[in-house]
Amino acid sequence: MTTTSTAPHCHIAMIGLGVMGKSLTLNLIDNGFHVAGFDLNSSNIQQTTQEAQIISKGQFVACDSLEQILAHLPSPRVIALSVPAGDIVDSVITDLLNAGLNPQDIVIDTGNSLWTDTIARDKHYQGKLNFFSTAVSGGEQGARFGPALMASGDEHAWEYVKPMWNAIAAKVNQHGLPVEPLQDGEACATFTGPSGSGHYVKMVHNGIEYADMQLICEVYQYLHQVIGLKAEHIGDIFSEWNQGVLNSYLMEISADILKQKDFQSDQPLVEMILDKAGQKGTGVWTAINSLEVGCPAPSIAQSVYARSLSSLKERRQLGEQKLAVITETHKTEALSTTIAELHDALYCAKLCVYAQGFDLMKTTSEQQDWQLNFAEIAKGWRAGCIIRAVFLQSITKAFEADPQLDNLLFDQHFGHEIKSRQLNWRRCVANASLYGVAIPGIGSALSYFDSMRCATLPANLLQAQRDYFGSHTYSRIDQPESQKYHVEWSHHPRTEIKK
Numbered sequence: 001m002t003t004t005s006t007a008p009h010c011h012i013a014m015i016g017l018g019v020m021g022k023s024l025t026l027n028l029i030d031n032g033f034h035v036a037g038f039d040l041n042s043s044n045i046q047q048t049t050q051e052a053q054i055i056s057k058g059q060f061v062a063c064d065s066l067e068q069i070l071a072h073l074p075s076p077r078v079i080a081l082s083v084p085a086g087d088i089v090d091s092v093i094t095d096l097l098n099a100g101l102n103p104q105d106i107v108i109d110t111g112n113s114l115w116t117d118t119i120a121r122d123k124h125y126q127g128k129l130n131f132f133s134t135a136v137s138g139g140e141q142g143a144r145f146g147p148a149l150m151a152s153g154d155e156h157a158w159e160y161v162k163p164m165w166n167a168i169a170a171k172v173n174q175h176g177l178p179v180e181p182l183q184d185g186e187a188c189a190t191f192t193g194p195s196g197s198g199h200y201v202k203m204v205h206n207g208i209e210y211a212d213m214q215l216i217c218e219v220y221q222y223l224h225q226v227i228g229l230k231a232e233h234i235g236d237i238f239s240e241w242n243q244g245v246l247n248s249y250l251m252e253i254s255a256d257i258l259k260q261k262d263f264q265s266d267q268p269l270v271e272m273i274l275d276k277a278g279q280k281g282t283g284v285w286t287a288i289n290s291l292e293v294g295c296p297a298p299s300i301a302q303s304v305y306a307r308s309l310s311s312l313k314e315r316r317q318l319g320e321q322k323l324a325v326i327t328e329t330h331k332t333e334a335l336s337t338t339i340a341e342l343h344d345a346l347y348c349a350k351l352c353v354y355a356q357g358f359d360l361m362k363t364t365s366e367q368q369d370w371q372l373n374f375a376e377i378a379k380g381w382r383a384g385c386i387i388r389a390v391f392l393q394s395i396t397k398a399f400e401a402d403p404q405l406d407n408l409l410f411d412q413h414f415g416h417e418i419k420s421r422q423l424n425w426r427r428c429v430a431n432a433s434l435y436g437v438a439i440p441g442i443g444s445a446l447s448y449f450d451s452m453r454c455a456t457l458p459a460n461l462l463q464a465q466r467d468y469f470g471s472h473t474y475s476r477i478d479q480p481e482s483q484k485y486h487v488e489w490s491h492h493p494r495t496e497i498k499k
Contacts, residue, residue: 009074010034010061012164014082015092017044021082023143026051029059031167036061036072066099077105085113101129106157109133115200122195132157135202137385145181146170148385149189152198158191165189170384176393178383190380197370201377204357207286207300209386211353214303214441216254219342226330226435227338231268235259237339245347248389277307295363297356298448302440327436344421345428349445355408375399409452473499
């Protein structure tokens with residue numbers, strides 16, 4: 001695909017010029033592509049036009065109808081939708097079909113659609129258009145200067161879209177570190193495979209994001225509530241951590257937030273913000289999916305519950321008055337010791353969260369026959385997205401060394417990391433309980449780790465309970481698992497029956 005200022009046609013159209021659509025449009029123009037744009041909101045068109053003219057004259061064509069959009073595109077037309085997930089996606093596609101869309105034209109859903117909806121759309125529009133999807137991570141700034149892109153659908157469509165997506169995506173250098181916009185590097189644009197897989201990978205990304213944010217918040221709470229550190233001091237600690245193995249976008253912005261003063265009271269801004277967290281649903285989708293496919297992701301689920309609990313502000317205020325609490329008096333110990341324990345606990349819990357996320361993708365990939373490439377997915381998350389972190393370079397290497405790695409915790413490098421930090425992690429969880437501070441994310445991650453390394457769980461008793469009250473049967477350890485047994489519990493003497 002070439003870009004020339006004299007070309008009579010645009011390379012791509014963007015329908016929806018809100019925050020994300022406008023940012024993607026300007027990013028495309030930065031990289032030399034010509035874009036036709038349409039939005040029902042005339043102010044969005046006007047704003048995009050004004051900002052596009054600052055970058056380059058003539059590379060953006062504002063259109064006032066879908067028919068005009070189609071007229072500015074060569075065949076096969078490439079049209080990106082930047083509209084809210086849900087029925088509006090189908091509404092816009094129906095309007096495009098009525099405006100003259102052809103079966104070979106490529107329509108790309110760049111919104112946060114549920115992955116199963118994407119699969120359904122791919123089937124529904126077969127023979128009418130080439131439906132494609134690209135999940136976009138990185139927010140407004142990512143879309144504008146380099147997002148992480150997770151594309152899925154028809155491979156022929158990907159080959160056509162790939163030059164544009166590689167151009168606008170975030171880039172990393174040979175060491176896996178992000179580079180500045182418009183610099184050369186390896187693009188964080190990943191083709192994940194069949195339709196729906198890209199939106200699925202983005203959903204799990206967001207589930208990991210929920211958990212990663214929660215872990216950082218729990219460390220902040222511990223340092224603030226138990227140790228009594230000021231927000232700015234905690235921000236300094238986070239800045240120092242960001243220079244090592246915990247280096248990440250979320251750690252960086254958390255440090256920045258904690259150092260910010262309130263413009264009105266001159267108090268730390270974070271202490272002036274109401275402790276009620278919102279959510280848009282992708283974390284919930286991830287937690288639900290983990291239950292549906294039977295793949296445990298407890299720390300991701302706990303992060304969703306934590307947001308739900310935060311919304312119960314009045315109930316929590318009542319609980320502070322009604323619920324008696326008995327805790328240990330905080331032991332005076334070197335601050336450096338506590339900081340080291342929290343650092344290691346955060347790192348180990350973070351690793352467990354990623355292990356849960358990749359295990360969930362592995363399980364669903366096998367069920368859907370997607371054959372996801374986990375090394376490529378980890379590569380694609382190294383820059384541009386919200387969970388970008390230096391840590392992902394090691395995850396990439398783990399899956400490159402063993403594409404069939406059963407669980408990230410079983411990788412030799414990460415196994416050594418947890419072994420060397422494990423006692424600090426345990427001390428952190430124990431102390432948090434003794435001092436009465438909730439750390440559901442870090443605590444559930446430790447329980448996940450301990451369950452994962454336990455060859456015999458108490459599910460033997462649980463299955464016996466199920467057989468007792470519901471005749472659900474059980475397998476024996478000295479017989480093939482496929483052979484089922486049941487005890488006539490109410491009879492004396494009790495007898496075991498082979499089913």
